[in-house]
Amino acid sequence: MDLGLEGKIAIVNGASQGIGYAIAGALAGEGARVAMSGRRAPALDAARDALTRATGGELLAVPGDIRRAEDCERIIAGTAAHFGGLDILVNNDGAPPLGQFLDFDDDAWRRAVDRNLMSVVRCIRAAAPHMKTRGAGSIVNITALSAIQPIAGFGLSVATWAGVIGLAKTLSRELAPEITINTLAPGLIDTPRLRLVAEQSPDEMSELIRDIPLGRLGDADEVAAAVAFLVSPRGRYITGTTLAIDGGLSRATF
Numbered sequence: 001m002d003l004g005l006e007g008k009i010a011i012v013n014g015a016s017q018g019i020g021y022a023i024a025g026a027l028a029g030e031g032a033r034v035a036m037s038g039r040r041a042p043a044l045d046a047a048r049d050a051l052t053r054a055t056g057g058e059l060l061a062v063p064g065d066i067r068r069a070e071d072c073e074r075i076i077a078g079t080a081a082h083f084g085g086l087d088i089l090v091n092n093d094g095a096p097p098l099g100q101f102l103d104f105d106d107d108a109w110r111r112a113v114d115r116n117l118m119s120v121v122r123c124i125r126a127a128a129p130h131m132k133t134r135g136a137g138s139i140v141n142i143t144a145l146s147a148i149q150p151i152a153g154f155g156l157s158v159a160t161w162a163g164v165i166g167l168a169k170t171l172s173r174e175l176a177p178e179i180t181i182n183t184l185a186p187g188l189i190d191t192p193r194l195r196l197v198a199e200q201s202p203d204e205m206s207e208l209i210r211d212i213p214l215g216r217l218g219d220a221d222e223v224a225a226a227v228a229f230l231v232s233p234r235g236r237y238i239t240g241t242t243l244a245i246d247g248g249l250s251r252a253t254f
């Protein structure tokens with residue numbers, strides 16, 4: 001199926017490795033021109049070079065930290081200026097630390113809000129006018145299954161991503177009809193981040209995998225394929241949804 005992404009202009013935040021890298025690769029593979037952000041410039045440059053070789057696409061590395069307001073604005077404005085507009089925004093990054101609620105003070109909460117929620121607010125605020133000018137646009141937020149099926153110790157990310165899901169639902173009305181916005185909630189996906197966790201607690205990881213109906217970790221390319229569909233003209237009638245990509249791990253009916 002041709003997704004119709006040829007020539008579209010996209011920004012994928014947190015794209016030097018893992019899920020963001022796979023998304024940047026999927027979009028570039030479909031012919032989109034893709035800006036990739038991340039904090040470590042050398043890792044980002046290496047990721048851009050690898051994807052350029054693999055896809056033959058046009059990729060741009062824009063180093064930045066999306067916890068900072070000025071970086072969000074610079075990443076969006078720089079991409080739109082470089083490519084001549086913006087059609088697609090993928091909000092993705094790392095995640096706040098895990099831990100017990102009583103151990104986190106206001107500073108920890110402020111950092112989590114800046115990282116998970118305000119980065120999304122700021123990037124959408126900067127990106128939406130470019131999309132409105134072009135008469136169409138698509139936004140996808142990467143959160144986690146824990147945001148819809150909370151886990152003890154994940155409070156910082158569950159609470160802040162719940163805000164992202166609520167914001168996306170609101171914006172699916174407010175930014176319509178030009179802009180669609182959806183949220184993905186991945187389960188356990190094989191990335192450098194998850195490999196670190198698996199190395200630290202191999203028994204817990206095996207137990208978690210046993211609970212996945214499809215019996216394995218997800219692949220970052222499987223998340224990327226869903227993003228590519230949602231931001232493409234083929235996915236144009238889907239907005240305001242939160243989609244779990246979890247091999248059946250969620251026990252919720254809806």
Ligand SMILES: NC(=O)c1ccc[n+]([C@@H]2O[C@H](COP(=O)([O-])OP(=O)(O)OC[C@H]3O[C@@H](n4cnc5c(N)ncnc54)[C@H](OP(=O)(O)O)[C@@H]3O)[C@@H](O)[C@H]2O)c1
Nearest residue numbers: 014016017018019038039040065066094095144189191193
């Ligand atoms: N892997 C899973 O099983 C899983 C499951 C559910 C949800 N998720 C969520 O999906 C997202 C991506 O996960 P992942 O496993 O791909 O993580 P990852 O392997 O740690 O990759 C995160 C990427 O984001 C970049 N990044 C981190 N903080 C950033 C910031 N402040 N500004 C800009 N870029 C930033 C990192 O590069 P730099 O460090 O150079 O900035 C890296 O390229 C995370 O939010 C994670 O919580 C992952």
